Amino acid sequence: MYKKIRKTDDPRVQRSKRMFKDALISLIEEYPDRSKLTVQNIADRAELNRATFYLHYHDVKDLMQQMIDEMLSELRSLLKPKDEQAKESFSGRTRLITFIDYFYKNASFYNIMLENKAFRRKVFSVILDIVMYWEPRRTTRNPHPLPNEIIASSTLGIISWWLEEGTPYSPNYLANLIIQLFEHGNNH
Amino acid sequence: MYKKIRKTDDPRVQRSKRMFKDALISLIEEYPDRSKLTVQNIADRAELNRATFYLHYHDVKDLMQQMIDEMLSELRSLLKPKDEQAKESFSGRTRLITFIDYFYKNASFYNIMLENKAFRRKVFSVILDIVMYWEPRRTTRNPHPLPNEIIASSTLGIISWWLEEGTPYSPNYLANLIIQLFEHGNNH
DNA sequence: CAATTAATTAACAGGGTGTCAATTTAATAA
DNA sequence: TTATTAAATTGACACCCTGTTAATTAATTG
Numbered sequence: 001m002y003k004k005i006r007k008t009d010d011p012r013v014q015r016s017k018r019m020f021k022d023a024l025i026s027l028i029e030e031y032p033d034r035s036k037l038t039v040q041n042i043a044d045r046a047e048l049n050r051a052t053f054y055l056h057y058h059d060v061k062d063l064m065q066q067m068i069d070e071m072l073s074e075l076r077s078l079l080k081p082k083d084e085q086a087k088e089s090f091s092g093r094t095r096l097i098t099f100i101d102y103f104y105k106n107a108s109f110y111n112i113m114l115e116n117k118a119f120r121r122k123v124f125s126v127i128l129d130i131v132m133y134w135e136p137r138r139t140t141r142n143p144h145p146l147p148n149e150i151i152a153s154s155t156l157g158i159i160s161w162w163l164e165e166g167t168p169y170s171p172n173y174l175a176n177l178i179i180q181l182f183e184h185g186n187n188h
Numbered sequence: 189m190y191k192k193i194r195k196t197d198d199p200r201v202q203r204s205k206r207m208f209k210d211a212l213i214s215l216i217e218e219y220p221d222r223s224k225l226t227v228q229n230i231a232d233r234a235e236l237n238r239a240t241f242y243l244h245y246h247d248v249k250d251l252m253q254q255m256i257d258e259m260l261s262e263l264r265s266l267l268k269p270k271d272e273q274a275k276e277s278f279s280g281r282t283r284l285i286t287f288i289d290y291f292y293k294n295a296s297f298y299n300i301m302l303e304n305k306a307f308r309r310k311v312f313s314v315i316l317d318i319v320m321y322w323e324p325r326r327t328t329r330n331p332h333p334l335p336n337e338i339i340a341s342s343t344l345g346i347i348s349w350w351l352e353e354g355t356p357y358s359p360n361y362l363a364n365l366i367i368q369l370f371e372h373g374n375n376h
Numbered sequence: 377c378a379a380t381t382a383a384t385t386a387a388c389a390g391g392g393t394g395t396c397a398a399t400t401t402a403a404t405a406a
Numbered sequence: 407t408t409a410t411t412a413a414a415t416t417g418a419c420a421c422c423c424t425g426t427t428a429a430t431t432a433a434t435t436g
Contacts, residue, residue, distance in 0.1 A: 010382070010433090010435095012433065016382080016383080038424090039423075039424070039425090048384090049383065050423095050424095050425095051383080051426085052382080052383055052384075054425070058425095059425085115305065117303065121352075144368075146365060146368060147365070149353075150346055150365050150366075151374060152349075153345045153346045153350075154345045155342070155345070156345050156349070157344050157345015157348065158341045158342050158345065160345065161337060161340075161341030161344070162341075177334055177335070178338075180332075180334060180373075181334055181338065181339075181369070181370075181373060182373045182374045183373050183375060184372070185368075185371050185372045185373040186333055186370045187370075198402095198403070198413070199402090199403075200402065200413050200414070201412095226392060226393090227392075227394090228391080228392060237415050237416075238394095239394095239414080239415070239416080240413080242393095242394070242395080246394095247393085247394085
């Protein structure tokens with residue numbers, strides 16, 4: 001009785017999906033205007049048949065969506081403290097730098113991905129998490145705090161600009177600027 | 189001796205271009221995922237021939253680019269004080285509210301347009317202008333001001349979020365939040 | 377090996393692109 | 407009004423991409 005239950009474990013599937021993802025990244029970096037983002041071109045670049053693409057994805061959007069979900073899940077796990085002890089030293093500042101570093105690694109790729117609304121929304125919610133647990137004491141001594149969404153969206157705006165400009169500051173320095181803005185505004 | 193010099197003054201051209209622009213706006217608002225943004229559909233919606241489209245634009249991107257330029261030029265003129273006297277009362281705050289109001293009018297349309305990199309870059313430079321002339325005195329008494337790009341990009345981030353969320357605050361209140369952020373950060 | 381399933385191949389109708397030449401229609405100077 | 411100019415339409419063209427299918431080949435694994 002032959003039965004193959006774990007389809008996704010098939011090395012052929014693994015390989016194909018990896019090839020398609022790499023092809024998409026390669027095409028995006030080569031044509032930042034996304035003018036060559038077709039199933040045809042992706043399959044050609046992956047050196048796989050176009051019909052194989054349809055075995056795994058519904059269309060290009062679907063491929064991007066799956067990649068986005070994987071990336072975001074990776075990012076979230078980076079921001080999750082491993083144990084109780086790590087939680088202590090895992091300050092808001094550390095989390096912000098971890099976050100910025102993550103985008104710094106494949107800056108040109110994430111720069112493109114951030115034009116995707118779905119991706120941006122999910123990144124926004126990750127930032128919102130960071131902001132919400134930033135400094136619990138903030139709410140107690142602060143009579144008129146800004147809505148967390150204002151803090152998060154301005155952070156996303158700054159990071160988007162930073163990526164578009166080719167990361168003109170180091171991740172650390174950028175984090176400093178963002179923290180300065182939220183601590184003192186522009187009146188230091 | 190017949191001679192027609194001013195082609196662009198031809199009422200037929202005026203009408204056609206207006207029809208195509210209206211059709212684009214109509215399609216964008218009907219299909220926010222931009223799935224129906226083809227020359228074919230735009231021409232159909234405009235009730236003009238597809239070949240006519242190509243008489244005026246190279247492709248859909250070109251049409252959007254022309255619209256973007258027109259809108260930005262309109263926005264810039266709104267932000268330019270009419271005379272020396274008006275300059276007095278045209279504070280940074282007033283300019284920021286004028287700016288936000290402009291996007292509030294066709295919020296759903298600008299929300300889509302802000303996904304266009306070219307448009308976003310130009311809006312960014314308009315914000316940069318507002319920020320640069322915000323408060324001349326700021327630089328004198330402020331030893332460590334943030335780069336103007338940080339202020340501008342965070343503003344753009346906030347406004348983008350606000351548009352994506354369906355303008356949950358009034359333009360005036362949003363301006364207050366932005367000003368509060370830059371005046372005091374999140375520690376009021 | 378034998379069974380299973382992934383990948384390939386070739387073909388299909390459908391739709392959008394960008395261009396062209398010939399024709400019709402609208403604007404306007406005289 | 408009429409003659410001239412140019413815009414708009416029409417129909418056609420080759421080309422490319424899409425999404426699907428059926429038949430075949432190739433790779434994985436019990």
